[in-house]
Amino acid sequence: MIGNVYQTVCPGCNMGCGLYIREDEEGALAVDFMKSSPANLGKLCRFGMKLAHHYSKATSMVDGKESSVEDAVKAASDKLKGADVTMLGVGNTTNEESLAFSKVADALGTVVNTGMGVYSELPTECHPTVGVGITLDDIESAKRIALFVDPYVQYPLLVRRILAAKKNGASVVSVGWRDLHLADENKYIDPDMYESELGLDSESVIIADVHPNTDPGWVKRMLNLALKTQAKILFMKPFVNATGVDLLCKGTGQKGIPEIMEGINEGSIKTLVTLDSDPIELMPDSDAAAATLTKLDNLIVISSRYGPVNKMADIVIATEPLYAKAGSFMNVEGQLLNNSGESTTGIDAMSTLAQNLGGEALDYQGLHNNVLESIVQKFTKPNYKELACEVLDIGPMEEKKGNLIYLYNPFMWFDEPDDNDFVMVNMNTVNKLGLGKGAMIALTSDTGTVNMRYRVEDMPDGLILTAKKLPVATGWTTIVSTEAV
Amino acid sequence: MAEEGWEPKIVAFCCNWCSYGGADTAGMGRFQQPASTRVIRVMCSGRIDPLHVYNAFLEGADAVLVTGCHIGDCHYVNGNEKTEVKYKFLEEMLQQLGLEPDRLHLNWISASEGERFANFINEVTAKVKELGPSPLKPAGVK
Amino acid sequence: MTEQEAITNEESEELRIGAFICECGINIAGAVDCYAVADYISTLPNVVTSVVNKYTCSDAGQAEIKNAIKDMNLNRVLVASCTPKTHEPIFRACVEEAGLNQYLFEFVNIREHCSWIHMWEKEDATRKAKELVRMGVARAALLEPLQSSEVPVTDAALVIGAGVTGMQAAMDIADMEHKVYLVEQGPSIGGKMAQLDKTFPTNDCSICILGPKMVEVARNENIEIMSYSDIVEVDGYVGNFKVKVKHKPRYLNIDECTGCGLCTEVCPVEVPYTEFNEGIGTRKAIYTPFPQAVPLRALVDKSICIDCGACIKACERGAIDMDQKETFSELDVGVIVVAAGYDVYDPEPNNEFGFGLYDNVITTMEFERLINASGPTMGKVVRPSDVKPPKRIGFVQCVGSRDKNSNIYCSSFCCMASLKNAQLLKEKYPDTEVYIMYMDMRTPFRMYEEFYNRARDMGVRFIRGRPAEVTENEDHNIIARIEDTLTNEIVNLELDLMVLSVGAVAPESTETVRQILKVSKAADGFMMEAHPKLKPVDTTLDGIFIGGMTQGPKDIPYSISQGSACAARATKFLAQGKAMTEGITAKVDDDICVGCGVCVPMCPFQALSIEDDKLKILTALCKGCGTCMAACPTGALDQSHFKNEQLLAQVKNVFAYGEV
């Protein structure tokens, strides 16, 4: 055939949307619709539609100079032998590469941190419920849905599932900051009122999400709500293989990305190896993250994409684009989804690295069988694990302080441009600041000022929502002052 | 009917050579008109893109007027004839969309027809006042 | 740094907009609170200064703008005052002098479009003015510097129509050492004036003034006369017009024929001579138009020629060639003067005042031919019914003018024409009774009023009233029933001859020329000037000028002065040898254009073509109308100075969230 057609999964989030990537003779990429894919029937959201611009190719580097993969691996081995290494793999890649990465970790006598610090603060018996939620089809038969995410912006392929549920008679309450068209009511209420106000029962579904910057207290609150109301719960996650990685790189006591950053700042972490996980993109305050990484002695990046961390890395081991990798992913339902690609550059590199560090050689087939035995067997037929634990002690909740609030979405996780380049405010703010139509609003925090276009939304007074990473933000909520430009 | 004292907002696209001149002549002739209309000057009615007309409605216009030279008088030979073709589609589409027909008008006005321009504005403003605010007007827009 | 880079660098700087709100005395301030507008505008983003002045277009006003540009280094200027149609060039020049690109200037009309039409609603007018200026500021923020391009001007002029205006224009241009093509549709130059006997107010013989001029035009080696020719096609733009001229066949070789008239004598076919003598007297199938014709050449009226060959035999120089075909010529000219003249109003269709029913009711032009010494009756005024000299003659004024059922305009020359003819009658036939039935006698210019008094002194009787009913008695005398509004009596006047003082209308031929040139048409059907006071002989098309009757009814002195005016305005381009074309043209973004070619047929000036999957624009041909942009589905095609984003910014700023 002329050029190539790859069947792959969109790296935007944990939904597991199947699609084709077409590569023409000159290597130009285009997205094509895989209508037979069960999770999304070939449909894609804004991020999926722009994937042709997403797969920026990485190049192997040693100390700032281009090099071959082999030299990069050799240089990495020398640096890592006998070092105290911290490893980060959030699940932006295949099960097989993640497993290979954890084999390298074994050889170094350490664990792979999935960046989801939440897990280490939850009792192990509720991990399965957080890891694998109800199936997407089950959402359509729920009687009542409580939304703790904004599906239009954050996980868009949920929209059609919720609409289908409404057609089957479900009622939808959203507990977010802005009114959602598909929600029958919006309850921006005190969390303690959730149980009494949301009217949930055993035929209800709670849809929340968990990501590296989530406050563990919040996840416990969600689990308690599910426990007390017997509602089923689905935790969406931002990385295509978050579920797979969580199951493969087991063990509590893993560090979250904020924790790793603190470790580097305190000097307890000197060497960091990442697998397709760029802290500068993942942390809310990119500049602070970049500053922190300069404190490392060794920064080794194994990545298929060219991201800001590649520029800072001592060594970059470049792997093939995600769509071309041989491998599988596990989505939020626990479904195993396969790439049609056959390339194993990443796995071979990590195999050499593992051997150099005293581990055994790795090959794709071996890793794939291991994946099938270890995580798929347990979830041959994805079934929802009823919560089997008591009400959790939430502990001190870091009170939400800022009025600028992040609406994390795929564009933000990869810090990629999106046409929806604005912040949301309500009409009172517009009139208070005297903003003209098409004018800009100036947001100032202690780290600087940025001028943004604004959209008028029905939402609480004084709040500002953004689906775009802003230089002024220091966390997923930040205190900012506002004035007309 | 809208609440009392409500004044419609009308966007009028005028072509530099004829209808804009007609508006000027209406001014020179002191033909009084309601302060409902905002004129936007283009070089030829052919320049008026349905995209601009939609944007006017969606920004809050209660009526949009597409004006230009009489057929045969176009400074650029047949810009107005092409406007007529596009206008047919525009009219049909907005009608099918459910917008009241009286909110969109096409009118050829020459630079000397000041009074006719004024009467046209008076008529449209009266009709639109009858219809009330446009269903496409965003909330809170004046 | 090339000029283009200089412009783009300046572009990236911070926006500094200066707004100048004009009071125009009380024209704007009368209804709009300019200070409130200025205050509101100062609150808008990027507005650095927002001031009011009494007369922005005055020297003081312009000086204030220039200083503001320098002192506060403004990179955008907005003036809110009258109509850009007249004052935009003035302000563009003003900002250019202060070193700012002339297209970084936005004009907002708050006089004709605001204060003058909301005179009694001061609050509404002020609110509307604020919003109009807000729209202007939004557009000003997006304006980009442009260069209007220079085009070379072909050193030749085309004059269409060789009546008195056309000849005057041609001679003036030729005298300034420029080549002139003088194209006349009739067989001879001279136009309508050649048909007149005497001309007011000096009563000197028309052909005695016209004849020498016609000869002078013929002798002027810079003028190439193309008689009996029509304009077929005009393409191009100022400085580079391509004109296609059709030379109608005279069926004789113009170089051989000497106009000796031998052929005319032997020609057996005779018909009423309508073209020149208004149907009085006859002419042959082969004829010379009139004795003083220039070029003095014959021509054959093929529609009545019976091919008997008599003329061929009679012509000593063998000039006649019966199967001569029409020929064409292509002219390259820099400027065009249109002096295509007028037609006399024809009262026949509704038999006004009995015209066409009774023999002894004639028009002024028919009277001119009767009284003209070289006319068909050798100057003897006779009654058409019995060819006897009339004893009582009455002139009816405002026929086809100042009349709701025909033309509402006043044709301006008919009063003086009747006074002149009345005086001639009194001089030639002292004992005839001459009446003038009028509504108002209009004698506006030098010596006109004295001319009116002289007619009265000569015994011409004036009746203030026009015939309500005209009948004919058995010996074909005309009975006119008139209500004399000064004496309030009904007068029954018996006349031997009644002359209808007819006005002027735009002729069919001028309409065709007008459509070819794409000059706009005024309400009265004549060609429309760019502006009655500021550009009386210009048209809205650069390089095309109109003068004389083609621009509307006027008398001969006024026509001649307009002829010279056209020459002056046109020769500017010829003298400078270059013309500035508008900087506003189409621009295409090659990355977005997919080469679908949908825009190409949209351009009537053939400025667009697709070359290897991308659009190519001939900016010299592009007139900047913008029709192709509205058709372009991708938005790759945009119009400089009227970009989509600029128009949408204006649309957006018609509205606001809060009250203004």
Added chain:
Amino acid sequence: MVNVGDMLVGYATDEDVRKRGASGGLVTAVLAAALEKGLVENVVVMKHINEFEAVPIITDDVDEVLASTGSLHSVPVNLAKYAMGRKVAMPAKPCDAQAVIEQAKRDMIDLDNTYIVGLNCGGSMHPVTTKKMLVAMYDIDPEDVVGEDIEKGKLIFKTKNGEEKAIAIDELEEAGYGRRESCRFCTLKIPVNADLACGNWGVIGDLAGSATFCQVMNDKGVKLLENAIDAGRIKVEPASDKAIAIRAKVNDVMVNLGSTLEEKIFPEIPDEGRIQFYMEQMADCIDCGACKEVCPVCACGEDSKCTMFHSLVDNYKMSMYHMIRLLHLTDSCIACGQCSDVCPSDIPITLLQSRFAIPAQRRREYTPGMNVDDVPPFFEVILK
């Protein structure tokens, strides 16, 4: 010996291709011959993955062409955009051929370089809906299905163990399964706008089930057939009058079915409620732009007048993006259903677009995608 207008019946000389073909394997043979003899440089074919999944590829390898035999009812993709900028032969449902011609009107495809082998089409189905239907209505495990067909208003599935089960199409569609909505009101069943119009309608007598009816629509069709005959890839014989009559009858039945269903699919919306209806329908749109990217008639690149308004910064009551598309496609929408298939909010965009396109096109007696010389009315220019 072949001329325009011929009505023929023929089959592939290669027995394997003939057997695997939906009727006589003629289409595959013609495509293979076109590639072999250099009539074209590439062929667009469907690469089979499983019974309910195939992906369009552009190939220069004859084997890949031969492997693509057999019609697929549950892979609803429009092939027009894969033919852009190439000298190519392609199989084409009527809506594929319409899209190719519309692209040709916009200079994006050179018709002389594009050989269109038309396929009769009773309507296509969505793969996931079909699998659910097999379980719910046919009680067949999707993995066992080996082939399907549409005949006499019934949808027939064949399973591995040779069993065949048929259920009436309108019964399936009542229950919410069956064909995609755009196919239900489609009235162009025979691709008369292609170079050849092939299918199994009208194949009767002993050839039934093992030959393909083929109508030659134009000179390119003649060239395709003669090329295949020279290559020894096909055998053809004139179709009998009876065969021609039966084919016409089947076509009439399918076309009438399409027009009767149209009223059902487009109930009248009362005047006053209409603008609210459209606002409600579009309310969940996330402005992803998929409906534009997939549209086979749309010639614009990534940047265009509709995508200029992708940002939701202005909370207009109606999306500018959709209003511009509704207008730009009023005269050229062929209701192929692709946009509804890919909408992540399940908005029936094809139906909404058709409410504007069908009346406008009928009012101008203009059908898009039938003749490359018809100028889209929106750009009709009155040049005196």
